Amino acid sequence: MTPVQILDRLSAAQAADVLALAAAAEQADGVYPLSEDVVLRVRGGGSPAAHKHFLTYADDGRLAGYAFSEGELVVHPGYRRRGHGTALLAAAGSGPLRFWAHGDEDGARAFAEKNGFERVRVLWQMRRSLTEPLPDIPLPAGVTLRGFRPGLDEDAWLGVNSRAFAHHPEQGRWTRDDLLAREAEPWFDPAGFLLAVDVADTLLGFHWTKVHPASGDDPALGEIYVLGVDPAGHRKGLGAALSVAGLRHLAGQGLTVANLYVDESNTAAAALYRRLGFAVYKTDINYQRP
Ligand SMILES: CC(C)(COP(=O)(O)OP(=O)(O)OC[C@H]1O[C@@H](n2cnc3c(N)ncnc32)[C@H](O)[C@@H]1OP(=O)(O)O)[C@@H](O)C(=O)NCCC(=O)NCCS
Known part of the structure; x- marks a missing residue:
């Protein structure tokens, strides 16, 4: 695992990699992991705010995980249980942080509990x-x-x-x-x-x-x-x-x-x-x- 990259904006190639990772997670989990707002920000839209993008790469050079500050966190299904999620959280710092889990899944719940997160909002479709x-x-x-x-x-x-x-x-x-x-x-x-x-x-x-x-x-x-x-x-x-x-x-x-x-x-x-x-x-x- 290489150090987590922390970026204000993504290049077109990085944005494409993040969206491909999200699509792979959707295939595996049956739920799309990013909200519409985060997708817009991945593509460079929305109001300029003090948000950051976090990218973690596997040893083979492929994008393994993505997080958006105050937003979302997703690890590619092919690279799970290898510490990428924990590395993204560590890079985001020890202060207040929140993320959405799309679908009330056991994996996300266990990850949240282990890292000291509590359920604060429940969104229904x-x-x-x-x-x-x-x-x-x-x-x-x-x-x-x-x-x-x-x-x-x-x-x-x-x-x-x-x-x-x-x-x-x-x-x-x-x-x-x-x-x-x-x-x-x-x-x-x-x-x-x-x-x-x-x-x-x-x-x-x-x-x-x-x-x-x-x-x-x-x-x-x-x-x-x-x-x-x-x-x-x-x-x-x-x-x-x-x-x-x-x-x-x-x-x-x-x-x-x-x-x-x-x-x-x-x-x-x-x-x-x-x-x-x-x-x-x-x-x-x-x-x-x-
Ligand atoms: C949700 C919202 C659009 C409802 O608008 P509204 O014009 O006040 O609603 P209506 O007068 O048409 O109410 C229709 C029915 O909704 C329900 N309802 C509306 N407000 C309610 C309230 N405060 N508590 C419980 N039921 C309520 C009732 O069943 C009501 O029928 P009733 O008045 O005959 O009991 C309005 O409260 C709002 O703008 N909320 C903030 C924005 C929001 O949350 N939007 C939806 C997010 S997806």
Whole structure:
């Protein structure tokens, strides 16, 4: 094992190696090990922050493990149980650290316990068939829906997003750069980014959908990518109406399955999604070391 490399940015070749390693882990584990945010940062996008990439190489010169500070850690299935994960953790220092384990697996749990990590967050992926009928939920009086307008709606969206997700750090901290990085992605479709506005065109809430092509055993998925309602307007039926409008949009694109990610502790959203017929499909665990 060679010393862990610690980098602010990855070269194109390093980024390709990290994504190939992640794909190999997905093949072996049945779950993709990196979040969308980390994939964007591997590819050089997102807001410039004080994050670091950690790379560990096997003696044969191949990339054996990858970690992202405050983020994720993955070891290639061909190089496990050889100390790469421990070396990545050691390189990240002894201070506070957290990582996501995608899938509630024994291997990740044992590794976390051995290294003094605790489970701090549980993220559910929920799914629902889009071929089952959706309930009719009208918009509150005076509210209409329209598509997101790139170049015009960013400030209003960032404001509502930060207020709606004030208690959900990863989503609530999004900056303009984080938003613009998504707008530049090939999957971005303003027609699937629904904004709920009042008669003065003030933004009250939004439902941003995302279409994922079929991959492995998964069919194409229509995701409730981000759903938020300005807290001043909670509990008036807007979240439910926005959800259904976005799901109808996805069904209209020919998608048959909808999915979403929600914190187990987010009781409001989990209750809303269960009411709309979603059920837990997969669980991701966030481990943290104090
Ligand atoms: C989740 C969220 C979008 C719901 O929006 P909303 O407009 O307040 O929700 P609605 O008024 O349409 O509520 C619909 C149903 O959801 C459930 N629900 C909503 N808020 C709830 C709460 N605080 N506690 C329990 N259930 C709740 C209820 O079943 C509710 O129906 P009811 O009012 O008839 O009981 C909103 O709370 C929000 O923006 N939260 C922060 C952002 C977020 O967590 N988004 C989802 C992450 S994936």
